[in-house]
Structure formats: C-alpha cells, structure tokens
Amino acid sequence: MENGISTDAIVLVAGILLIVGVLTTKFSSRLGVPSLVLFMMVGMAMGSFIYFDNAKVAQMIGVLALVIILFEGGIQTNWSSLRPVIIPSLSLATFGVLITSGIVALAVKLILGFGWLESILFGAIIGSTDAAAVFAVLKGQNIKPRLGATLEAESGSNDPMAVFLTVAMIEMITIPDSSILSLIGSFFVQMFVGVILGLAFGKIAVWGLNRINLDAGGLYPVFATAFALLTYGITAFFHGSGLLAVYISAIIIGNSDIAFRHSIFRFSEGLAWMMQITMFVILGLLVFPNELFTAGNLLNGILISIILILIARPVAVYLSTIKMNYDHRERIFLSWAGLKGAVPIVLATFPLLANIEGSHEIFNVVFFVVLISCLVQGSTITQLAEKLHLVGPKLSEPTHSLELISLGKADAEMLEYRMEEDAEIVGMSLLDIPFPPGSLVNAIIREDKLIPPTGNTVLKGGDFLYVLAPRKQKKSIKELLSKKKDMGTEQVG
Known part of the structure; x- marks a missing residue:
C-alpha cells in the first residue's frame, strides 16, 4: 500500500507467481535443471515489473519457509536410516561447516580483498549445505539410503552452525569488543536448547495429534504445522536454535504412529512446495540483474564457486568423515552433493540489515555462487550417483492412500x-x-x-x-x- 500497490494487485501477483512456480516444476525435470533455480529466475524476471528491495521482509519469508521445509523434510526422514549416520552427519554439520567456511574465507580474502572478519563472514554464509536444495533434489531419487540419510541429516542440522558463525562475525564487526568465548558459549547453549525443546515438542505433538479428537480431518495437518511454528518460536524465544528444534521434532512426529498420518504428510509436502516457490521467487525479486551480472561478480563468483565445489567441500567431507566407513566413491558423492540454496541467500540478508560495509557485494556474489551450485551440482547429482553405482533399484510408491474421513471421531x-x-x-x-x-x-x-x-x-x-x-x-x-x-x-x- 505504501508503494501504491493495491491489495487486489498483490493477491493477483501472488496467484500468478504460484501458478508459474508450479508449472516450472513440470519443466525442470525435462530441462534437467533443479526447480529452485527456475524459481529464482522467475523472481528475477518478475523484478523487471515489480520493484522489491526489502531485505527484512525477504528474511522473514525465508525463515518461515525454512521452518516449513525443514518440518516436511523431518517427517519424511526414516529414523532407522538416520540412526546409523548421526555421528558423520553431525561431524559434517559442525566441523564440515567450519572447514568449508575457513577455506572459502581464505579464497574471499585473496579474490575480493575483504578484511579477515568480512572474509570469514562470507565463508560462514556460504559454508552450510542447504536443506531446501537437498530435499528438493533428492526427493524421488533412490540414492543409496545411507548416503541420502547422511545428506538429509547434515543439511537439516547444519543451519545452527552457519547461523551462529554469521551472527558472530556480524557482532564482531559491529561490536569490536565482543568476547569470542561468550559467542562460543552461546552456540552450545543454542544447540542444547534446540535439541531439548525439539524432543519435547515432538513428543507433545504426537500426544496431541493422537489424543485430541478434532471435528474435521483437515484440521490435523494444520495442527501439526502449528506445532512446527510453535516449536521454532518458543525455542528462539529461549535463545535456542529454532531450526534444529523443528527438524528434531519433525523426525519424532514422522516416525511415530499418528492420526491422519497421510493427510499430514501430503499437506506438509504441498505447503513445503508452496513455501519453497514463494521463498525462491522472493529472493529472486531481491536481486537486480544489472547489479548481479557484472563482469566483476561473474568472475569472482565463478572463482569462489570453483574453490568451494572442488576444494573446500571435498576437504571438509574427507576430514569430517575420517574412519567413518565411507569409501572413496561415497566421499566423492557427498562432496559433490553439498548443495547451496536458500539458507546462504537468507543469511546474506543479515549483513544488509546490519549495514556492513560491502554487504551488497557479499549478497550479489553469494547469490551467484548459489546459482552456480544449483545449476552445476544440482543438475548432475543423479548422474554422478549412477556413474558411481550408488543408486539402488527404483522403489515403488502407492499411487493412492486410504483414510477414514471420520477418523477424528472414530476409535x-x-x-x-x-x-x-x-x-x-x-x-x-x-x-x-x-x-x-x-x-x-x-x-x-x-x-x-x-x-x-x-x-x-x-x-x-x-x-x-x-x-x-x-x-x-x-x-x-x-x-x-x-x-x-x-x-x-x-x-x-
């Protein structure tokens, strides 16, 4: 309204963007390009008609979308497949992110000429594997269960480390007297609170879904989604990692016997797709092509991407999985599958809001690196898995599911x-x-x-x-x- 855009026009644009986004998923498989890349392209194209530069709004939408996407990914995660890979996944989610961030920071220091704190900030932003990208690319692909579980668990649990490093670097830049020890202590507090509240809310959600008889079956998926939002909000209020708590609670819900299980799964899947479309389109709108596709950004983005994909990620994988029973082929695949996506772009809005010097350059280069990662790695991950013989026989899925319409009142x-x-x-x-x-x-x-x-x-x-x-x-x-x-x-x- 402040920009002279009516509510009707906003609703119309939202409808058009969602329809275009849904149709885009149909073409993505034919083109061999991950749908999230096309979503961003749609946003950038719409930017020619819609002016949008509100990083705060983009960040809010991004965080909300990540909560929904992590929740859907968590309830689809099989605990029996996840349990054997918890240790390597956590190693990749912590030490792996640190190693990746450090190597990228060194590259940024040499290529962009930033100061050390700004370079480490850039490395922190781009250091984590993105859950939205991994879940989207691996969905429906019969990658070796152990590898798929490792990637999903890593991407679902490495956001706290990336967020912590990003916020810590911003604090050290803006408040030079910040204590490193207190920042490290806050990280462990965030992880601990996130785990405890994630477990607690997961159990409470299962109890509530099975004990409360709702009048309409359609309310059960809404009830489950509400728990995801509640988990994030309360955990964040107590200074814990809300994203980690959501992922843990979702794993508990997805691996428990709950009422209206299939309705909850299907609703969450559709909502996650809608939020993914919205998030990537909004992030695409935030970018101005004339600023993004400059010779400097192209060259810097390509160089940093090469170092990230071919050096930083492989080194992080090999060092983080020492003596963890992964063979050479599996480590190559894990290295290539370290996709970047929404999280780095959302984190790149933090320096913008903090008015860090060079924040616009950081955002544009990060966006370009994400594009390269999705295009190059995302479009070839399945082919690589096949060449490395890491793909199993195609699993059959039921074409229909049956549920009692009156389940809410029936025993x-x-x-x-x-x-x-x-x-x-x-x-x-x-x-x-x-x-x-x-x-x-x-x-x-x-x-x-x-x-x-x-x-x-x-x-x-x-x-x-x-x-x-x-x-x-x-x-x-x-x-x-x-x-x-x-x-x-x-x-x-």
Missing part, C-alpha cells in the same frame, strides 16, 4: 504398511495371519494395481497393505507386519 485408523521381502508373514495367506481382533485388511496395492483381499490372498514382498483397525491395536499390528523371518530356522527347513 479406528487406516494403517498403511509396505511389506518387506524378509517379513515373516510374506508368503502366507490372509486367513493364516493372526491379525488382532477387530482389524480388517481393506486393500492391497501390488505393482500399482488394486488386489481385492480375500482369505486366500497370499502376501508378497513390496505389497502395500491398508488395514482398518482399532487404535488400541496399532502397536500389535505394526509388530506383526514388521516381524522378520527366523533365517536360522528357514535355512534348517
């Missing part, structure tokens, strides 16, 4: 479960399987085809079972479906 749930090849009940007929009283197999999806269940239907590995059961039987049904065959007995037989 029953529709459970979906994918049968593993080594499950004890695989090869048995439904009539011979000791399902708990009151439970009923409603549908079986096999190779994208519906198999009407009868007593003589024999289960196969890869089948998707939809079982209607009383809530009190959920645990026993999960145990029955997930129980593995006794290999010793099988071999003797």
